[in-house]
Amino acid sequence: MESEDHSMVDAPNGVTQPQLSGNAEDAFGIQPSKEDTDMVAEEFEPEEGWEELNSVKRRGLLPTGVCYDDRMKLHANADFGHAPHHPEDPRRVEEIMKTFKKAGLVFTGPDTELLDILRNTPIKYMWRIVAREATKQEICTVHTAGHYDWVQDLSNMSTKDLRNLSHTLDQGRASLYVGAMSYEAALLSAGGAIETCKAVASGQLKNAFAIIRPPGHHAEYDSPMGFCLFNNVPIAAKVCQLEYPDTCRKILILDWDVHHGNGVQNMFYQDPNVLYISLHVYQNGEFYPGKPDNPMLPDGDLDKVGEGLGKGKNVNIAWPDQGMGDGEYLAAFQKIVMPIAHEFNPDLVIISAGFDAADGDELGGCFVTPPCYAHMTHMLMSLANGRVAVCLEGGYNLKAISQSALAVARTLMGEPPPQMGMPPLSKEAARVLARVQAVQAPYWECMRPGIIDIQEYGDGATRLHDVIRGYQRQILSQKHGMVPLFIQREALFKSFENQVLVTPGIQTKRKVLFIIHDPPELQAMPDVTDNTVDPHNAFTLDGVMNYVDWANKNDFGVIDANVPHYITHPEDIDPFTPRADEKTLQDQIRELVCYIWDNYLQLYDVEDLFLLGVGNAYLGVKVLLTNRNCKNRIAGVVNFVTGNLRPVKSETDPDLSSWYKRNSLVFVANDHACWSDEELAKKVSKKRFGRVKRSNQVGLNRMMEEHAAEVHEWIGERLSQDGSGNTTEEDGK
Numbered sequence: 225m226e227s228e229d230h231s232m233v234d235a236p237n238g239v240t241q242p243q244l245s246g247n248a249e250d251a252f253g254i255q256p257s258k259e260d261t262d263m264v265a266e267e268f269e270p271e272e273g274w275e276e277l278n279s280v281k282r283r284g285l286l287p288t289g290v291c292y293d294d295r296m297k298l299h300a301n302a303d304f305g306h307a308p309h310h311p312e313d314p315r316r317v318e319e320i321m322k323t324f325k326k327a328g329l330v331f332t333g334p335d336t337e338l339l340d341i342l343r344n345t346p347i348k349y350m351w352r353i354v355a356r357e358a359t360k361q362e363i364c365t366v367h368t369a370g371h372y373d374w375v376q377d378l379s380n381m382s383t384k385d386l387r388n389l390s391h392t393l394d395q396g397r398a399s400l401y402v403g404a405m406s407y408e409a410a411l412l413s414a415g416g417a418i419e420t421c422k423a424v425a426s427g428q429l430k431n432a433f434a435i436i437r438p439p440g441h442h443a444e445y446d447s448p449m450g451f452c453l454f455n456n457v458p459i460a461a462k463v464c465q466l467e468y469p470d471t472c473r474k475i476l477i478l479d480w481d482v483h484h485g486n487g488v489q490n491m492f493y494q495d496p497n498v499l500y501i502s503l504h505v506y507q508n509g510e511f512y513p514g515k516p517d518n519p520m521l522p523d524g525d526l527d528k529v530g531e532g533l534g535k536g537k538n539v540n541i542a543w544p545d546q547g548m549g550d551g552e553y554l555a556a557f558q559k560i561v562m563p564i565a566h567e568f569n570p571d572l573v574i575i576s577a578g579f580d581a582a583d584g585d586e587l588g589g590c591f592v593t594p595p596c597y598a599h600m601t602h603m604l605m606s607l608a609n610g611r612v613a614v615c616l617e618g619g620y621n622l623k624a625i626s627q628s629a630l631a632v633a634r635t636l637m638g639e640p641p642p643q644m645g646m647p648p649l650s651k652e653a654a655r656v657l658a659r660v661q662a663v664q665a666p667y668w669e670c671m672r673p674g675i676i677d678i679q680e681y682g683d684g685a686t687r688l689h690d691v692i693r694g695y696q697r698q699i700l701s702q703k704h705g706m707v708p709l710f711i712q713r714e715a716l717f718k719s720f721e722n723q724v725l726v727t728p729g730i731q732t733k734r735k736v737l738f739i740i741h742d743p744p745e746l747q748a749m750p751d752v753t754d755n756t757v758d759p760h761n762a763f764t765l766d767g768v769m770n771y772v773d774w775a776n777k778n779d780f781g782v783i784d785a786n787v788p789h790y791i792t793h794p795e796d797i798d799p800f801t802p803r804a805d806e807k808t809l810q811d812q813i814r815e816l817v818c819y820i821w822d823n824y825l826q827l828y829d830v831e832d833l834f835l836l837g838v839g840n841a842y843l844g845v846k847v848l849l850t851n852r853n854c855k856n857r858i859a860g861v862v863n864f865v866t867g868n869l870r871p872v873k874s875e876t877d878p879d880l881s882s883w884y885k886r887n888s889l890v891f892v893a894n895d896h897a898c899w900s901d902e903e904l905a906k907k908v909s910k911k912r913f914g915r916v917k918r919s920n921q922v923g924l925n926r927m928m929e930e931h932a933a934e935v936h937e938w939i940g941e942r943l944s945q946d947g948s949g950n951t952t953e954e955d956g957k
């Protein structure tokens with residue numbers, strides 16, 4: 225076998241120390257002796273009594289390791305005729321090693337210089353870790369003997385049989401190919417991972433990178449899967465735990481491959497001493513590896529947290545879709561990965577380093593850049609005394625994996641990660657992180673601030689928006705004698721109890737103000753240490769109240785309809801509930817305003833009916849105007865808008881938009897997006913949006929306060945003095 229990078233040392237068994245060499249061509253393996261490190265350390269010795277500081281220094285002077293063996297390229301597809309360009313290409317490992325050499329991370333000079341390098345600049349280059357074949361005993365720490373035998377048998381099969389087997393295995397979830405040398409390559413890959421992790425766990429090396437293939441993280445305890453034969457990282461983790469029971473008890477496996485490492489998860493699902501954190505695309509179970517055939521087995525969803533003693537030791541950061549990038553990965557590290565990892569406090573960190581989330585990898589479809597990989601590595605190096613072992617998993621764009629791996633290796637060697645800004649985080653990803661936090665909160669102290677278990681409170685918990693509405697009802701009842709208006713509904717929920725309040729004797733009023741508004745704004749100053757909110761540090765701002773007072777003073781009948789952002793259901797168990805979506809909101813509002821129109825307003829003898837829409841709920845104004853032929857009975861419309869601008873138009877009534885333009889006053893917040901460019905601002909001036917005015921204020925309450933006098937005056941001018949004039953014919957002010 226002619227291969228330049230094949231180390232010719234006899235493979236040591238699993239118990240002996242790994243051999244380290246300064247370069248690829250070195251066939252003897254040189255260990256960094258105690259003398260070597262002492263010599264260097266002495267030069268920096270400041271004074272006596274600094275032993276502690278000195279020992280820290282010495283760890284920093286340990287070299288970074290790299291494990292590579294050309295023979296791992298020999299795992300190739302026997303079914304070469306059918307799929308000549310399989311993404312799990314043997315060149316993947318070679319490209320990474322070449323890139324390391326080109327970048328000067330691995331020594332390529334003559335052997336004669338080696339001794340000088342070892343003495344003078346031992347950490348200038350990566351130290352070579354010799355890959356060896358893993359033993360059956362090591363592999364069977366996580367795999368069944370039956371699975372080991374199955375892989376071993378591959379080396380005894382005929383080419384024809386291998387080709388047929390590859391063809392079969394390539395289908396569906398198994399997604400695998402095999403060849404005559406697959407068994408040997410898989411043994412080396414697992415053995416390389418073992419030696420790499422052991423060299424780091426034992427403290428011989430500062431940290432290390434294993435450039436290995438075939439990858440491992442999809443391989444199950446009893447079967448191969450997803451380009452993976454033996455699950456390298458779990459094997460290495462188990463061997464380290466067995467060989468260094470005192471110093472390597474707790475291990476963090478951080479998997480940033482774009483696919484979920486189902487095999488790793490399942491092998492440690494009940495293990496309290498191995499924390500598995502995976503960042504991967506989930507796509508509701510559609511993205512590989514998807515859901516297992518057995519529905520009882522856990523998949524990569526974020527609610528899969530481990531079982532028994534292992535509860536909380538499995539963290540799935542499951543992205544809703546492809547397209548994630550630096551912003552999402554850095555946020556996941558800052559908000560979830562690092563807080564949990566620090567609380568776990570591992571003795572060793574192993575990175576299952578697939579680079580298929582890298583920018584440029586078509587299979588992954590994500591956009592993680594090399595600087596981001598450097599930062600993630602750097603953060604992980606703050607754990608476990610810096611004992612970080614990186615093991616290659618997937619990643620199929622040769623350029624992307626080489627550059628990403630290079631960024632990781634440089635960081636391991638001590639180069640500071642490149643400066644980068646914090647890119648924006650997508651809303652969907654932010655929601656996923658919040659859900660992961662909520663799901664993990666029972667198991668991790670650091671995930672708890674801000675998470676409430678409302679089930680624990682039972683009937684004692686009332687959502688604040690219902691409390692506030694109850695309070696508003698009391699105030700409006702005391703001040704103006706207002707009472708709830710009966711609304712017939714199919715189901716009665718708490719949020720409906722006080723939803724619509726009216727002044728007494730409204731049916732006899734000549735003037736009526738119908739207010740459709742959002743719940744009042746809530747502001748709170750949470751305690752910065754634990755996120756709790758004291759009632760005395762929380763405030764409600766209710767700009768509507770002044771308008772109700774004004775209307776009552778001026779002898780208007782008032783209908784006050786509160787549109788909650790969410791309808792409280794008794795079976796709610798989620799402490800955080802997003803606002804109702806547009807469709808739900810529209811259905812709710814239509815039901816409400818049409819009921820009020822059909823059963824009350826339409827029947828009243830009102831001369832001057834005004835609509836006041838506040839916030840998101842101003843959708844109700846549009847819904848009423850477009851669903852009921854009522855414009856001739858409405859004297860004017862006033863809206864305060866901070867969110868979506870709603871067009872009012874009708875196919876059956878072509879005059880509706882121009883009527884709306886003439887008879888409305890629509891205040892739009894000063895910071896609204898529609899003012900951001902000329903095109904949009906021009907669009908807003910169209911009839912269907914009404915008479916839009918840019919407020920000089922932001923926020924509903926400040927806007928309502930600012931324009932109160934103007935609105936009062938405008939309404940006053942539109943009132944029919946003698947009850948005979950048709951105000952709707954007048955043009956606006």
Ligand SMILES: [Zn+2]
Pocket residue numbers: 481482483578580617618619
């Ligand atoms: Zn992958």
